[in-house]
Amino acid sequence: MLSSDSSQMIGSSIVLSDKEQQVNDLLMNYKLKEYDEGFNNPGNFLPAVNFFKSKSKIEQSEVFNFIRKLPKGASLHSHDTASVSSEFLYNLTYSDNLYGCVTNERLQFHFFSESMVDNVCKWKLVEQLRQENSSFDDFLKTQLTIIVDDPVKVYPSINDVWSRFMQTFSTLSGLLTYRPVFQSYFYQALKELYEDNVMYLEFRGTLPDVYELNGTIYKAEEVVKLYIDTLQDFKRDYPNFHGARLIYAPSRNVDNETVDNYVVAATKLKELYPDFIAGFDLVGQEDLGKPLIQFIPQLLELAKTNIKFFFHAAETDWIGTSTDMNLFDAVLLNTTRIGHGFGITKHPQILQEVKSRSIAIEISPISNQVLKLVDDLRNHPGAFLIASGYPVVITCDDPSFWGAKALSYDWYMAFMGLSSRESDLKLLKQLAMNSLIYSAMDEEEKSDTFIEWEKQWNQFLEDILKKDVFMKYFGCCSVNNIK
Amino acid sequence: MLSSDSSQMIGSSIVLSDKEQQVNDLLMNYKLKEYDEGFNNPGNFLPAVNFFKSKSKIEQSEVFNFIRKLPKGASLHSHDTASVSSEFLYNLTYSDNLYGCVTNERLQFHFFSESMVDNVCKWKLVEQLRQENSSFDDFLKTQLTIIVDDPVKVYPSINDVWSRFMQTFSTLSGLLTYRPVFQSYFYQALKELYEDNVMYLEFRGTLPDVYELNGTIYKAEEVVKLYIDTLQDFKRDYPNFHGARLIYAPSRNVDNETVDNYVVAATKLKELYPDFIAGFDLVGQEDLGKPLIQFIPQLLELAKTNIKFFFHAAETDWIGTSTDMNLFDAVLLNTTRIGHGFGITKHPQILQEVKSRSIAIEISPISNQVLKLVDDLRNHPGAFLIASGYPVVITCDDPSFWGAKALSYDWYMAFMGLSSRESDLKLLKQLAMNSLIYSAMDEEEKSDTFIEWEKQWNQFLEDILKKDVFMKYFGCCSVNNIK
Numbered sequence: 021m022l023s024s025d026s027s028q029m030i031g032s033s034i035v036l037s038d039k040e041q042q043v044n045d046l047l048m049n050y051k052l053k054e055y056d057e058g059f060n061n062p063g064n065f066l067p068a069v070n071f072f073k074s075k076s077k078i079e080q081s082e083v084f085n086f087i088r089k090l091p092k093g094a095s096l097h098s099h100d101t102a103s104v105s106s107e108f109l110y111n112l113t114y115s116d117n118l119y120g121c122v123t124n125e126r127l128q129f130h131f132f133s134e135s136m137v138d139n140v141c142k143w144k145l146v147e148q149l150r151q152e153n154s155s156f157d158d159f160l161k162t163q164l165t166i167i168v169d170d171p172v173k174v175y176p177s178i179n180d181v182w183s184r185f186m187q188t189f190s191t192l193s194g195l196l197t198y199r200p201v202f203q204s205y206f207y208q209a210l211k212e213l214y215e216d217n218v219m220y221l222e223f224r225g226t227l228p229d230v231y232e233l234n235g236t237i238y239k240a241e242e243v244v245k246l247y248i249d250t251l252q253d254f255k256r257d258y259p260n261f262h263g264a265r266l267i268y269a270p271s272r273n274v275d276n277e278t279v280d281n282y283v284v285a286a287t288k289l290k291e292l293y294p295d296f297i298a299g300f301d302l303v304g305q306e307d308l309g310k311p312l313i314q315f316i317p318q319l320l321e322l323a324k325t326n327i328k329f330f331f332h333a334a335e336t337d338w339i340g341t342s343t344d345m346n347l348f349d350a351v352l353l354n355t356t357r358i359g360h361g362f363g364i365t366k367h368p369q370i371l372q373e374v375k376s377r378s379i380a381i382e383i384s385p386i387s388n389q390v391l392k393l394v395d396d397l398r399n400h401p402g403a404f405l406i407a408s409g410y411p412v413v414i415t416c417d418d419p420s421f422w423g424a425k426a427l428s429y430d431w432y433m434a435f436m437g438l439s440s441r442e443s444d445l446k447l448l449k450q451l452a453m454n455s456l457i458y459s460a461m462d463e464e465e466k467s468d469t470f471i472e473w474e475k476q477w478n479q480f481l482e483d484i485l486k487k488d489v490f491m492k493y494f495g496c497c498s499v500n501n502i503k
Numbered sequence: 504m505l506s507s508d509s510s511q512m513i514g515s516s517i518v519l520s521d522k523e524q525q526v527n528d529l530l531m532n533y534k535l536k537e538y539d540e541g542f543n544n545p546g547n548f549l550p551a552v553n554f555f556k557s558k559s560k561i562e563q564s565e566v567f568n569f570i571r572k573l574p575k576g577a578s579l580h581s582h583d584t585a586s587v588s589s590e591f592l593y594n595l596t597y598s599d600n601l602y603g604c605v606t607n608e609r610l611q612f613h614f615f616s617e618s619m620v621d622n623v624c625k626w627k628l629v630e631q632l633r634q635e636n637s638s639f640d641d642f643l644k645t646q647l648t649i650i651v652d653d654p655v656k657v658y659p660s661i662n663d664v665w666s667r668f669m670q671t672f673s674t675l676s677g678l679l680t681y682r683p684v685f686q687s688y689f690y691q692a693l694k695e696l697y698e699d700n701v702m703y704l705e706f707r708g709t710l711p712d713v714y715e716l717n718g719t720i721y722k723a724e725e726v727v728k729l730y731i732d733t734l735q736d737f738k739r740d741y742p743n744f745h746g747a748r749l750i751y752a753p754s755r756n757v758d759n760e761t762v763d764n765y766v767v768a769a770t771k772l773k774e775l776y777p778d779f780i781a782g783f784d785l786v787g788q789e790d791l792g793k794p795l796i797q798f799i800p801q802l803l804e805l806a807k808t809n810i811k812f813f814f815h816a817a818e819t820d821w822i823g824t825s826t827d828m829n830l831f832d833a834v835l836l837n838t839t840r841i842g843h844g845f846g847i848t849k850h851p852q853i854l855q856e857v858k859s860r861s862i863a864i865e866i867s868p869i870s871n872q873v874l875k876l877v878d879d880l881r882n883h884p885g886a887f888l889i890a891s892g893y894p895v896v897i898t899c900d901d902p903s904f905w906g907a908k909a910l911s912y913d914w915y916m917a918f919m920g921l922s923s924r925e926s927d928l929k930l931l932k933q934l935a936m937n938s939l940i941y942s943a944m945d946e947e948e949k950s951d952t953f954i955e956w957e958k959q960w961n962q963f964l965e966d967i968l969k970k971d972v973f974m975k976y977f978g979c980c981s982v983n984n985i986k
Contacts, residue, residue, distance in 0.1 A: 021835065021852055025850050025851060025852035025853065028851040059790070061660070062660040062662055063659045063662075063663075064660075068820070179546075180546075337879060337881040337882070338542055339890070340923030340924030340925040341542065341924055348508075352504065365848070365886070365890075366887065366890045366923065368508060368890060368892075369507045369508035369511070398821075398822070399820070399876075399877050399882045401882075401887075403822065404848045404849065404887065407822075407848075407849040407850065407851060408851040439822065440822040440827075441821065
């Protein structure tokens, strides 16, 4: 009965090679030590602690360091302007020509070629603001993320944290849509993924207007071109990185006419850049925005093209509300993947559909925790999905806003918090493979990418074992568990 | 797809009569108002708030008052000395001859016929302690429950709250095992259930030694007789109450020899009181106590008799630990129901077994919240079980210790927090029927009880509609939703 149970877990069909088994022994040595320490001191178990508090401890975890090195395949759910580490983001605020002003207690940024007179907002060079007021920089830092010391107190409800979350996007808009920053930001997002051993990216983008100091404005079509140019630069510098695609994902909180325009724009973008545009989605707090059902005629129109859907759905704790019903519309619209799908375990029919149609659920554990859907990640619905072998990929959503970086933090949560004490390298390997299997790549590209990934995987095994042998003979720590 | 989804929910096969439909319209009027107020002010949604804070607001809920009146059938999971309201418990501390003393910062109680000299603990009459120290009564109150103003701070981890929880059982032991109190306590437990429109009880009892002032000690067999005598008194006073049965459930935190003794005791008790003894279980914090697998020979011995098992299993957030593995042993030992089974959604094979073998899961939402398995009850695994039509009963565990009373508070949580916005009277009716279906009664008794319950149900419908008509014509509030 036990084996029939565990044989349904993601990764259970994998048979580890001898080399993988050796690496797994090392991994499980780390995992069980950390897991059992958590069991003995439940208040310190990191997936049960708010990420704002657990982050620095995760970085000391051997399991986390193992996961960072592991070739994780693809990152399939992140947002354009919340992708890079907060350190990089902060450094951008030292750019030349960057102005700031405060309206409604929120900082706004913009680049100007010369001083700007504005009746609404008194723009000053950020450099000058820093000189005039020694506490300005501390204030500025609070505007770049949603990190706070006491999240329980500062964010009593989901609407409070979402309000701050949306404000942060707004704060960063003028900073990140300056063309040189826009491109270096995207380059950095790719670099951080690459350094985290991620080889491929599919990201949601709203395609905002991008501007130059001289007044030039790039519209959606040109913005896509900026992405593609940057990607080409990046691939020239890092030839091992496989590539990236954009899921065009504008705001859901709009009227029907605007969605008509989205359809026209998406269709045109796909025609212009058939390879780079992966598909379409709508973004914004589902609970407060418009459900998919309000835009069915437009979405059916779009479905006639070769654009795939990657809908956010049921990023909610409210069962039976319109947010929750997005699951049904997403599936009926033949979505390729589902963003979050947090409510899915409350819908047996949807569970059956995603399994039979191989619709992957994009799980972003840290996002769901800090945005207040669930506190203790052991109660995340993904634990059911992983245990029962549903199509799942682990994603990072908006790492920039909570001080994470790339994908490994979320993988750590999936491995330590959303799966059994016994889950091992097989789960991690399958999650990596899932990220390629459920990507928007066509079959030929998938198979090429899979070959690249396997090379990385074998190199990873070698590196781990080499390091381990080194540690045994010359290092500080004995590792007893090698066969 | 929607109807195929909702047709799997508990209660979905029920077709409401016209009268039931009218009552349902009233209920849903209350529910949707309250649910949507929660949606608009998520921080105030009661199933998402710690019960210590939400209790007084629940008592103002129209949904809660409706549920209190509804004939709920049976209460199938509660513990002997944590059953009554804390008000009744507090009043017991004014009993004559009750002494108290403090050891290790915890109050102990005992009844003595005259003043008692004890080197360990300086016993004084509780009456005298109250007179000597004006703050004593406040201290005493803190010892009767686990209620605190700031649970997040006072109970940083599950082990902290469990420690206090176990201490509370210990504090109350000398108070409640005094024979007259023991009997009046049980009588009161039945009365509170009866007043909450519960007709039948199956409760866990450790069968502690019970004492008289003159030194007489009643051992397990005689203690059962005390229960039976009290039950007979109660049924004489309240002939509509159907009855009660005991699940003999001593501590799991013992050695093998003690479990050998349990087997002998349980067998003898079942022979002596075949009707009153429903079965066997083991109690205590599973994470720290012994798993079932340690006592397999003894339990197999017991399985040869006609004693049914009602095992606690997987009352835990830790997947893949021995606590979690209790699920497998419970099912393999052919358990009749599972207490908590909180980890069950992480075990697809167990999910399949409980469905095919009709093993009911006893869900105690408030217990799981205050004992720190889950904060927001919308993330309770029971939400999956209810949505997917698993055999579920709603239970109250230890209402005395968190200021609840009888069964309605937990039913409220199941209805508002563990099920869809759309779930209605059909769910509540099925939960009531489930409590009879999955009880330990034999088929004939079940069918008799079901007839009694149906009478209560029809009376309930009449009462609700009568009250509603009255309210419409003479009362304060318009009810628009009557057909």
